[in-house]
Amino acid sequence: MSDMSSERQALAARMHEAGVFAHPGWRRAVEAVSRELFLRPGVFVPDTAGRWSPVPVDRISPALAYSDQSLVTQLDNALTTEDVTEAVCGAPTSSSTVPSLVVGMLGKAGIERGHKVLEIGTGTGYSTALMCHLLGAEAVTTVEVDPDVARRAREALGAAGYAPRTVTGDGLLGHPERGPYDRIIATCAVRRVPDTWLRQTGPGGVVLATLGSWPNGAGLLRLTVRENGDADGRFLGHTSFMQARAQVPPPVAGDLAARTAEADSDRTTDLSPSLLLGGGMPAFLAQLTVPGSQVIRASGLGTVLVDAERGSFAQLLPAGEGWRVRQSGPAALWDEVEAKVRAWRAAGRPGIGSVRLRVTAEAHVYRIGDHPALRWRH
Template sequence: MTDTAHERRSLADKLAQAGALTTPAWREAVEAIPRELFLNPGVFLPEGGRWRPMSALATDLKEWIHTAYSLETLTTQLDGHLTADQVSGLVAGLPTSSSTMPALVVSMIESLDVEDGNTVLEIGTGTGYSGALMCHRLGEDNFTTIEVDPEVAARADAALETAGYSTWTVTGDGLLGHPRRAPYDRVIATCLVRRIPYTWVQQTRPGGIILATVGSWANGSGLAKVTVNEDGTAEGRIIGRASFMQARSQAVKPVDGDLSARTAYARSVRQTKVTPLALDEWTPAFLAQLVAPGTQLVRAATSKGEQLLYLFDPERESFAEFTENGPDWQVRQGGPVFLWDRIEKALIAWQIANCPDITEVQLRITQESHRYSIKGDPALSWEHRLD
């Protein structure tokens, strides 16, 4: 095995300089865990809109180590099955497993406020690298990780064993948690979930912390940190921006096919009061998901090259179609729910409140509902009932 102690120290230095790594115990873990062990059998690197495979065995060692200790997210699986050792040329595909950028991994772990002796449940094992950091810090018996993909779980378990950790690696639906080893002091999710499942609250001790990225849009999701109360509720806030792959069972099928057929019957046509390009910003995109859960943002182009923007809620057969009209935008809406009316109302209230950041969003979870609010403003308060 190649000694990568220098690269590990260099990675720790970079993470510390970026403000992601702040405590000595976690720095010790970063310096101890060889990231390259958790990238077998290889990774996919983006190239010209496709993916170039880099196999651990077929790549120059120096190049492989350099890639392993980059600060970027490294894709390890495409389309739920394809790994880098199975192909030799450029391929197309959607990432379904990865080694997340180290700065995000470490900053999330730091945000867990872990204490000695804590037990941690991780949702989404991935490559196992973050699990190894946890095992080094807390001990393998205090750490449980669950992964929905059996092949991903097997590779992670093998890598953890190679690193010296015989921990609890479980294959299953992470949205259900792992009640067998509950209750936990901390729960952390390394996948994107639409909302924090109440099962996680039930499996966390009072005073324990849950950290998860909520939303369904890659560029508009929030890192939620909540503390579980004695009465079975949980409260906290969005502490920052984060982007992960969606939990497999919640993965949204992209809207495709004949978009003109989907938007054929409009019930309303008007000028917008807010530009839909506001949805390119992180906080407005997050608020849009709170107001219209299940809605997808879709971009397309006409045969003449004109850019079009859509909102679709396939389940409710609702849509909003935007076209640029000089400095203004026109919106056509159809279906039982006027999606843009709801979102626009929230964005206007957000602007009136001086555009508070996503970190101003408060969250309260009960068995019956999830309530989001900003500064106690009734116009910036949304409740999702589960009953």
């Protein structure tokens, strides 16, 4: 048995011990699909200086290829290991996601033989291959927005012996030509569930996606589509995925210092802005409350919550034992966040599994239990 093969079997065994597999078919898929084929032309690994060091595919060790970790394959929407020879700075924009997370999501989506599946975000194609192994390639459609990423995934899938329908385009639009689907699964994060996904899912079908727009605090959502096209569901846990490119908030134009120079209100709060950055329920609630916002930390400006689309900001600065809050624009962003977090605390700090969502053509309606202050819509 080759080193790659033995490491693949070992990864499957570890995932089995951890209870990752919803049924034995997924273990067989992990044992059969060669992850190294989906790491071409190579991966980037972080160094101690906060940069990314390139590791060409022929230097990827079996232990790295079958480690249960995310392996970055692209930086800044363009760079691959073919483009650089030394460590570089950049933001990851494509990766081979943690295998146990991928397989766990496939199980949580309830994917079974006989299902027709649409995958949003092909990425490297590894998760696509796992579904092809279980369902047969003819049952799988996958959409990738980045042409270069899509090309590499298509080549890797072919090398692995799979030929699903691969589409280059905006995954938020789905792929109606092959619908309706029994399952839609997204490997990118979205701020809102596109109504196109609901329209392309048959009654009783499931949409599984990550909802959230910040690096920390997003949630894994499972929705069941009803006969009338609405969908109901709940959050299964905290997770993190790269944002769907079409839903990345627009860059904050101009000088942040100039943007925050004048405020409509100025008050104090005992809630720390760290709740926006620390993950967990506070960050999760905050981003669902002000979903178009970005969190920016800038020297001398403290922590700034900016909603460029609504022209609003909330700036938090240290003030004694608390914080000073300066706000401006049509939306009082911190007031909205603060009210939600305080209501959540007063309700006993329920976990993410208590958050329900109904999606209609008009709105996303969230609720936590029967608390009036913990029911809101966007």
